[in-house]
Amino acid sequence: MLRFASLASGSDGNALVIEAREAGAAASTCVLVDCGLNLRDTERRLARHGLEPSAIRGILVTHEHGDHAGCVFDFAAAHGVTVYLTHGSLIALQDEGKVIDGVRLSILTSREPLAIDGLEVRPFTVPHDAREPVQFVLSDGAARLGVLTDIGIGTPHVVEALAGLDALVLECNYDRDMLWNGAYPRWLKERIAGPFGHLDNEDSARLLAALERSRLKHVVAAHLSQKNNRAELARRALAGALGCEESWIGIATQDDGFAWREA
Ligand SMILES: [Zn+2]
Ligand SMILES: [Zn+2]
Numbered sequence: 001m002l003r004f005a006s007l008a009s010g011s012d013g014n015a016l017v018i019e020a021r022e023a024g025a026a027a028s029t030c031v032l033v034d035c036g037l038n039l040r041d042t043e044r045r046l047a048r049h050g051l052e053p054s055a056i057r058g059i060l061v062t063h064e065h066g067d068h069a070g071c072v073f074d075f076a077a078a079h080g081v082t083v084y085l086t087h088g089s090l091i092a093l094q095d096e097g098k099v100i101d102g103v104r105l106s107i108l109t110s111r112e113p114l115a116i117d118g119l120e121v122r123p124f125t126v127p128h129d130a131r132e133p134v135q136f137v138l139s140d141g142a143a144r145l146g147v148l149t150d151i152g153i154g155t156p157h158v159v160e161a162l163a164g165l166d167a168l169v170l171e172c173n174y175d176r177d178m179l180w181n182g183a184y185p186r187w188l189k190e191r192i193a194g195p196f197g198h199l200d201n202e203d204s205a206r207l208l209a210a211l212e213r214s215r216l217k218h219v220v221a222a223h224l225s226q227k228n229n230r231a232e233l234a235r236r237a238l239a240g241a242l243g244c245e246e247s248w249i250g251i252a253t254q255d256d257g258f259a260w261r262e263a
Helices: 039-048 072-079 087-095 156-161 176-181 186-193 201-210 231-242
Strands: 002-008 015-020 029-033 056-060 082-086 105-108 114-116 119-125 134-139 144-148 167-171 218-222 258-262
Touching: 002 039, 002 134, 002 144, 002 167, 015 039, 015 134, 029 119, 029 134, 039 072, 056 072, 072 082, 082 087, 087 105, 119 156, 134 156, 156 201, 167 201, 176 186, 201 231, 218 231, 218 258
Parallel strands: 029 056, 056 082, 082 105, 144 167, 167 218
Antiparallel strands: 002 015, 002 258, 015 029, 114 119, 119 134, 134 144
């Protein structure tokens, strides 16, 4: 059984929790992908999803930006959790003084999958303005969940990495008109819309349409900008790509993330 939920999603902080449990087994494997909330908020939201911090076996870090990595070392130090991250993310976090001595580290590379107990993790590279960003496909050996946020442009490599998923958490960062007509300074608009920034709703819809998705049972739009996007616009774009009901597309919110789903 593979299930997943979000504690929060958006530019104020991201954290996704994934649990793998073998049929009939008492114990399960729980990991976080990113931890960009503060420590108390992370603990409170884990409790809301029925989890103790001690249940978390590891934190997989996509990249060093504060909305993803801001609380990684605080949480890991407080609860004795291993941090899995690329060498580039580690160096960037060291440069920012965010790395806490004594926290167990495991260095990821996009060339090699890894196993955390019963959970198989495949990191893959993405174009984003960070030192060595990755995103992940996670599997319990049966179902596969893809996580893709913070990517400037869909690439053939990403389309290949996300083929044959059962579930996908997919960035829908902004609506193009809302961004360009909005109040952000020009340099920031160009950064967000650039090839190392974020996906807009139409980019995400095109990427989704390009995937091999014969097994796909869940699509959740994530990392929506609170200033430059609206849930109904993201839903409409992704539903258009799939030819499905708009209500079938899930939304990950900044305040609540989303509830458990089973892949
Ligand atoms: Zn982000
Ligand atoms: Zn980022």
